[in-house]
Amino acid sequence: MGQKKKEKIKLDQMMKIMFKLSKKVTVNLLNALFDENYDYKKVKIEYGNGEFLLNNLKRIQADMFITVQSEKRSVNYHIEFQTQNDKAMAIRMFRYGFEKALELACNQEGEEIILDFPKQLVIYLEENQNIKDVIVLQIRKPDGDIERYEFPTMKYWEYTQEDLINKKMYALLPFQVFNMRKWIESISNSNRTHQEKAQLINIEFKKLIKVIESVGKSSTELYEKEEINARDFERILLVLKNMSDYIYNKYGEYRQVEKEVEAMLTSLYNPAIAKENRKIGEEIGKEIGKEIGKREKALEVAKEALKEGADVDFIAKITKLDKETVLKIKEELQN
Known part of the structure; x- marks a missing residue:
């Protein structure tokens, strides 16, 4: 497996973790991403199968399917996570949507089958000016008419930390550190000398530490305001740490910087969680x-x-x- 493939898998895993936080956080995230207005107290959410076996026995794997069930309706959502632009993305989105619709249609009765495609979105993490607001796929039917399918995109790099907090997209906060990856990579791939690269990358790392600290403090404030629970808080800091490690390990052995980040996140996590642990102890007793x-x-x-x-x-x-x-x-x- 190539290095880029391994990196994508790791980033996908971290994104999936962030989409499986508490129901409150997840529903608020879906509200922002799909312009919905769900009350998390009045809906149920379920995570759907994303692996499909094709007729040639080849398996394809979509990133995330979530179903939101309210009193009035049940809606399926499909989200893909991308680091870079991909010309085949429109075809993949249609294929994933079709396979999910086909899976759901198996429970239908009657002669006419309705394929209900999920609401779909592609989240692009890395800045790329070629990425449009929608991905378009056009299908020409036998009569010559063209059916146009549009898949909206989210350009993550356009959202500041304040934007994410204001829109209650707390689950996406850890990926603020990813915004700096492109600049660090451009330095690493430049024709500069090794010494020049090291100096410039270390300058970027110092900026990165400030971003990590800021996201960590914002997460602490959200926890103290009970916008996120202890498990959410722990996972946000865990992914924040993993994102940092990913960048540090990829662009040089800067162990001192890595230790500094770890100590910072630990200091944020421990005091806040101490209070929660007492509450959890009482709740566990009741649950038992x-x-x-x-x-x-x-x-x-x-x-x-x-x-x-x-x-x-x-x-x-x-x-x-x-x-x-x-x-x-x-x-x-x-x-």
Whole structure:
């Protein structure tokens, strides 16, 4: 696997982590990206399958599918993450959308099948003036008419840290450090001497540390205002650290700078989390009590169902008890 492929996989993984934060943060992000107005308290979200097996047994993998279910409707969203411009992106977006629509159509009945394409978006991280506001795919039908498909894009580099906070796109904050990658890479690929490159890259690294510190402090403030929870906060700092490591490791061994960033993020994380840990401890105690009550109820249901002659596998499924537990209850009833 090539270096660029490995880098894309790592960045994709970090993006996926940020799209799986708390429901509140995720719904607010979808609202901003797709111009929606969901109330996170009144909807459910589910993450859909993104891997599709084609007729030639080749597998294709989309980045992210999310379904939002409200009282009135259920809407599917598809998001792709890109670092660089890709001429084949329009074809891939159509293909992913088609495969998802086909998957959903399997549950339909009747003679006429409706293919419901998801709402789609491509997020481009790296600045490129060739990227347009929409990606266009045109399909010429047998009668000569042309069907035009447009896939909107988000040009991430156009959003400042303040923009992301104002629009409640908190999950995208860690990628502010990525905005500097292009400039550092241009220095690294230039014809300058090694010494000149090292000096210039270190200057950029100092700027990068300020960005990291700023994003870290903003995340702390969001946590203290309860805009994000402890798990969100932890993951934001984790991705921020990984993004920093990615840039440092790619453009030189600057271990001292890396340690400085790690110490900074640790200092931000520890004081804030200490308070949350006390709250979590109290909540865990309550949850344990609830879970004990649920289990006792499940055991009671299983016992009564066995008395009525219900199947062990069926009982395990409806009670969420493991099969061994149900078999043990059955054995006790028979003795």
